[in-house]
Amino acid sequence: MIGLSKAPRLVATDLDGTLVRSDESVSPRSMSALKRLAASGVILVGATGRGPRLLELCRNDIPSADFLVLGQGAFVYECRYDDSIVEMANRSxxxxxxxxxxxxxxxxxxxxxxxxxxxxxxxxxxxxxxxxxxxxxxxxxxxxxxxxxxxxxxxxxxxxxxxxxxxxxxxxxxxxxxxxxxxxxxxxxxxxxxPVGVDKANGIQVVLDKFDIGWEDVLVFGDATNDLSMIHRAGHAVAMANAHPWVKSAADETTVDGNDDDGLAQYIEEVLELLS
CATH class of the missing domain: 3.30.1240.10 (Hypothetical Protein, Haloacid Dehalogenase-like Hydrolase; Chain: A; domain 2)
Structure with missing residues (x-):
């Protein structure tokens, strides 16, 4: 049973260590759960430290994402429409x-x-x-x-x-x-x-401003210390079972399983039940 009290309007997830497994793959179960989440009308954001040179790798890892926050928040891309990419933020x-x-x-x-x-x-x-x-x-x-x-x-x-x-x-x-x-x-x-002012929370804020969504309607997932900015801001924050102790301490709850065992997919599947 998850601790989420209301359906989110936006879900943001880290990639490496959260969605992406140790062998650098994403499970079919995770792909399916995120695809269903995006189809439900929830805005899906991938938020990662990976820089813009890894944009295509990010798109392959989370193809259902409406937006990608890269470079720890320095770059924000809208990728909701087929193969088109729109750059929304760029900091150096x-x-x-x-x-x-x-x-x-x-x-x-x-x-x-x-x-x-x-x-x-x-x-x-x-x-x-x-x-x-x-x-x-x-x-x-x-x-x-x-x-x-x-x-x-x-x-x-x-x-x-x-x-x-x-x-x-x-x-x-x-x-x-x-x-x-x-x-x-x-x-x-x-x-x-x-760059000054760059973190994942500030990158996600670019997306929130576009839709006039408040942080109270945001659900986030993370595992590493670079996820703390969004974990501290989100209405509900979930740490992975494999997360750093600082992240677990800051989050509202922790997944049962880690990134190698579909911990995120299990949680999203329960969110989908809440949305139905």
Whole structure:
């Protein structure tokens, strides 16, 4: 029995670790449940840290989505009509700010691996060698930092071989000027440094404004610390069984099963009963 007290007007779900399984697939059961949800008239939003270069991968993972919030909230796309894509938001940060942030953190914690994701899609994600980069469909290019961190950026990726992602986030929060960048961590062991004002809640807000929907009518699902902004704002927030402890603590309830065992699909199926 789910704890949701009323039918939502908008459902937003994280992708990796929430909808997407550990083998990078989405189950047929999840696909079916989300398709039925969208067909019921509920607005469906996929909200992810993945940048715009992974837009097609996101569309494949959640094809029923009416909107996609990418880059931790920096980019918002409407994708409700067949193959058409309409960009609704686009935020960037100067690469020099990211580079300065990197040097500041490294002075405290020691060497980090670092990559820069340019806002210009014709440029490669570039920087230090990164053998365990988690998205094989986009291959980073090795480049000197002085070259990689130039121009407008979607975000920077920083990783320590000695400190895990959430701990690195906590350390960096005490060091960095949070009026110049936003820091987050998406559950894959790396710190992400984003433009000011960028988080998933602000990305979803673009969609809410379009339809004049309040957060009290929003249901969200997440697993990692980068989901906390939308979990704190939503009328009802659900953490995955595999979620970080901070996320479980902030959410209204937790799924019975995790992302590898259709935890989200099970919950959505009960939401569909509430809608019927």
């Amino acid at each position: 940060v100067d690469g020099e700010i990211l580079h300065d942030t990197l040097k500041l953190i490294e002075a405290e914690v020691g060497p980090l691996r670092a990559l820069a994701e340019p806002a210009d899609n014709l440029r490669h994600i570039a920087g230090d060698p990164w053998p365990d980069w988690p998205w094989p469909s986009v291959v980073p290019q090795a480049a000197p930092r002085e070259v990689a961190f130039t121009g407008p950026m979607v975000k920077g990726f920083f990783k320590s071989d000695a400190i895990d992602g959430p701990e690195l986030l906590q350390i960096a929060m005490e060091l960095v000027d949070l009026d110049s960048v936003v820091l987050t961590e998406s559950g894959v062991g790396m710190l992400e440094v984003c």
